[in-house]
Amino acid sequence: MSKKKLGIGLIGTGFMGKAHAFAYRSALAAFPDIPTPELRMVADVNAEGAAKAAQQYGFASSTGNWRDIIANPDIDVVSITTPNTFHKEMTLAAIAAGKHVHCEKPLSPTLADSEEMVKAAEAKKVITQVGFNYIKNPMLKLAREMIAAGELGEITGFRGIHAEDYMHDPEGLYTWRLDPVGGPGVVADLGSHIICMARFLLGKITHVNADIETIVKSRPKAVGSKERVPVLVDDIARLMVRFEGGFGGTLEANWVKTGRKMQLAFEVHGSKGSLYFTQERLNELQFYKAGGDGRTAGFTTIEAGPQHPPYGGFIVAAGHQLGFNDLKTIEMAEFLRGIAHGKAEGPDFREAYEIQKVVEAALASSRQAASRVTI
Amino acid sequence: MSKKKLGIGLIGTGFMGKAHAFAYRSALAAFPDIPTPELRMVADVNAEGAAKAAQQYGFASSTGNWRDIIANPDIDVVSITTPNTFHKEMTLAAIAAGKHVHCEKPLSPTLADSEEMVKAAEAKKVITQVGFNYIKNPMLKLAREMIAAGELGEITGFRGIHAEDYMHDPEGLYTWRLDPVGGPGVVADLGSHIICMARFLLGKITHVNADIETIVKSRPKAVGSKERVPVLVDDIARLMVRFEGGFGGTLEANWVKTGRKMQLAFEVHGSKGSLYFTQERLNELQFYKAGGDGRTAGFTTIEAGPQHPPYGGFIVAAGHQLGFNDLKTIEMAEFLRGIAHGKAEGPDFREAYEIQKVVEAALASSRQAASRVTI
Amino acid sequence: MSKKKLGIGLIGTGFMGKAHAFAYRSALAAFPDIPTPELRMVADVNAEGAAKAAQQYGFASSTGNWRDIIANPDIDVVSITTPNTFHKEMTLAAIAAGKHVHCEKPLSPTLADSEEMVKAAEAKKVITQVGFNYIKNPMLKLAREMIAAGELGEITGFRGIHAEDYMHDPEGLYTWRLDPVGGPGVVADLGSHIICMARFLLGKITHVNADIETIVKSRPKAVGSKERVPVLVDDIARLMVRFEGGFGGTLEANWVKTGRKMQLAFEVHGSKGSLYFTQERLNELQFYKAGGDGRTAGFTTIEAGPQHPPYGGFIVAAGHQLGFNDLKTIEMAEFLRGIAHGKAEGPDFREAYEIQKVVEAALASSRQAASRVTI
């Protein structure tokens, strides 16, 4: 029988740590069917920061040592929001302690690490989830349902991208994000989101042919410093893919696309219709349906409303709009519901591992570049 | 000296009641400088519904009698989210008990009632606020600052609208919202939002010339019933206004505009620039600046980011987007900060009263219709 | 029986003169059913400019005296594209000579002049047309048809505007356009377009309540001059109107709206649907249809194609887009077809006179301002 309350421990208090806090605080109000999350302990390398976060986010206690969360028997669930070099160690410890684990993406710097984490979780039968929040959008759920129901007919192609611009300035400093110890670069950081979205909508990606490159070859070591550090991770990844369903598509991940703050976008088309979405207008989905009155045919802008679950858990009237933190709330609520039901609603560690396989295949393809024809 | 914690009582658990709950739960995480809101009691006419809401929203207790909140000495702040016919009684009781009051809009069905409420609050020196959440948007704050700083030059005109479509169907049932006891109709319900926004951006409205009409003259009493109830409140209000600054504009309030879910929009133009905004894309503000390189001039789509306070309290990265409930969180946080500082950040009861004066002037103008020229 | 060829005379070689030339040159290719326009003579006050225009636009002859066109028996049709202070004299001369007349808008500075021109044309039974080109757009024809066919249900309201910014700079020079001898200002210049469009879509306007104002009270006489000329014509006109069909709306004309180059836009809504259009995207019409599957409802962006006559006369494939000069071609082709059939397709002089009646009623209403309530 499922517990009515779940003790929550949060590791990390940065961008994603705060997002988890918001989400746990709002989840029950939006989803009355889930177990009540009780905010028990928050950890940060900086104990003072952890204490401040506890007060601000409403956690009962705090610590400067994340292992206190692992050791705490009142904590059922651990949220890991630290940089991804720490994910494996923390995750394995939490799993070993029998805790359910939500870990931010990308799951780990390497595929081998991810595999180890999947195996540990499955062996221990804990519920896992990885922070692919964008697919939690009601508009994405609608898109997936429409595709599954055949409303687009036979799918004939996909065109996806996740581009932002936080690395676009060649004079931007070298940071830990660019350390290859943390993973291969944009293909894992942003690429994993669009790969996840593609799989969510359309199923398995079976083949990849990729071109991955580093645009800014070195960056200043510090403000005012003339010393530059060579950059060994990639800035842009372009993938041509094939899906299990027999159709193809392209994916792009790009963190040097000047001016773009959140271009996580896709177009998917089938014999009977098409969809278009961009996270820049996350409460809208564009739908074209073939075969009606040609005089008034066109792309329809669907606005999110309570007819698109779980929007109604947040707002009873259409057009009022969800925000980024609401998507995170849906994500955490589904995680908690998965724990209650003993079955992850996903994406779980295994799904994150499958996503990482695409990342690694893209890297392998790009290294060989054998299909590239010189003109 | 301000209290570090404030006990919260919530009356009403519907659309707005839930929005208040979300907001109180998130406020401190987004605004660490405010007093900590402690959710102490929730009231609903239905005691069972109140109990359920307490559990779901995290209130310590519940009641079927709103006067229990008034009587509770641990409650410092009362949120009133019931239909507006109840606002006056509840508000006056709360003020009499020395509580700070947040009341949803419109403040009351009549100007006289509003005036009474303003006087009571000011006499008792409690902090008040009224639920005009849309102006809490960082994009609106930016717009206001730009106007005040002269970035548009001399203001030359305004064009505002708040249109939705929840009354567009002539076969939609007669409901309490259409009972004139609750107020004059759309001019108060949606009109107050666009009047509030116009005042927030541009200052006092000094003259009104209005045309207000009822589109659906009667509605079915019940599903399947042939009996129709005459509708005595208005469906569309059109206002031509003049502002204190000497320029003019138009305002429209419309709840029969089929297809529109949240067209709360304005254009404001001056000798040096223009702004355009619609709540349909609440994380964007369009800005045109005259006088630059004509070759690349045009309207710029500004995307909300941490450079637009208080966006950064919610999300550290640009382009991720706030939602409706986040605006409500800003609103409640500012209310609590106002209590801490002993000064309302607004819109307070007096501002709501000023808004209602515009509503009443519009009704008076429309009744006389003396400027209307027959062609 | 109708003539197979029509001799064309053009008076004026500026912005509109050139547009007429393009249109006459393209009309037959797009509309094979119309009489062949033969470009016989072009007139300009500057004989040299006229000669150059003849060569450039393909007219057989030219003159510095417009009366040569009137006197020329081979000319059946006269296009008048001079400033509107000259319209009456030229038009009456052309009519007296039995020629069909196309005159640019506004037809004349005063209603009395327009009436005289209408009477002359009707007495002589010549075909007339006035340059309201924007309603010639296939998307406007579609909109009108949809409204007439009841696809929006009972019409419940209209919101129209024509705003540009060519007068927005307070330091812009005083020009002939601002001379009240030419008419009242923006309400006639741009206002006539949106009034025309409203009438085209929805029928007669029966009542007007207006607020019309001059924003820039004086302007420099010349570059570098300190002398300023007082401006006696208006810059912004705001109208609240009622239509014959019993519903209301607003119209705005504005030539100081900084940043807007062609905001000729309307929204019209009815019990079953809505349309939205802006000339800024003239090949699109937005349509909302109530009552379908709520999950996928929304505004549909209809793109112009050959299914929207007479688009197909220009381009056989959808989405390729018409431009401004194509609208003018449609206009002139319909004028020539009207001549062939002995019946104007409109808007003819009478329609222009009706439009001017609305302009004058607006001015009268604004002067009295009796419904304006001071707050």
Add this chain to the structure above:
Amino acid sequence: MSKKKLGIGLIGTGFMGKAHAFAYRSALAAFPDIPTPELRMVADVNAEGAAKAAQQYGFASSTGNWRDIIANPDIDVVSITTPNTFHKEMTLAAIAAGKHVHCEKPLSPTLADSEEMVKAAEAKKVITQVGFNYIKNPMLKLAREMIAAGELGEITGFRGIHAEDYMHDPEGLYTWRLDPVGGPGVVADLGSHIICMARFLLGKITHVNADIETIVKSRPKAVGSKERVPVLVDDIARLMVRFEGGFGGTLEANWVKTGRKMQLAFEVHGSKGSLYFTQERLNELQFYKAGGDGRTAGFTTIEAGPQHPPYGGFIVAAGHQLGFNDLKTIEMAEFLRGIAHGKAEGPDFREAYEIQKVVEAALASSRQAASRVTI
């Protein structure tokens, strides 16, 4: 010395034939500096159709035999708008007769044919042009200038597509367009446009890695027929490319993208800025400039106006909009000006040949598919 008049012969009277006719008729009015085009003869396989076209388009004579145009000494210029299987024969005949040739795209079904045509034209020193009309847009000229002037900084990537949907229906009939005798399919038909645009903006494409596929494997032979014809040409082409400048990009050509009528679009980004364009809104260019006031930064929508040559040749006021046929007019005017100056303004046959080299390289790459990694 250049001739003042040029005799024009047109072969083909379909979609593009008509577009050429419009363009020749309007060119001089928009571009007074070019030689006067005189419409001398039009040819069509159907002599009656040719005669009708002559009357409608204003050609002095017509013929059912295209060789009459070649043989006519009064014809200086030949426009070839027939299906591309006929291009080579007609072109070589016209060149042999010393005529300047405009040929629609794609230039020929094979690279070898194109090479032969280039050599013939260059040997005979006639001026040539190929119908890549979309790059004639003033917004494209602006984009190219901005890139060349360094306004985007160092270019870091490109993302282009040309998608329409005229082949999306699997039950659409088999037509001559699908006959491989005419070329490889969409990669040549639409792909050549986006390749042309990429080269126009960014220079040579040096490497291609492509995935090209046929979606609809067979199509009905005739209406009502059960017989299906196998389709041997491609429906979607996806290319990853590298440019001479060292950066990369993707291109897609797709004629089964349901709902898209004219998605000819690109994004290009550099270290200091980005541009976005779609032919669906051909009078707009989106520009992001890095490094300004972050508070008001964003993509600016530039609207076409007379400050963007040669827009002003058509319309003197901004925002009025050019259409597809106007782009064709620019194209033909530049062709005629090229003849007058003895130097093609392009794209000439050589450029079309270079484009075709990219097409063939894409096909070769796709056949080998060696970089494709199976997951």
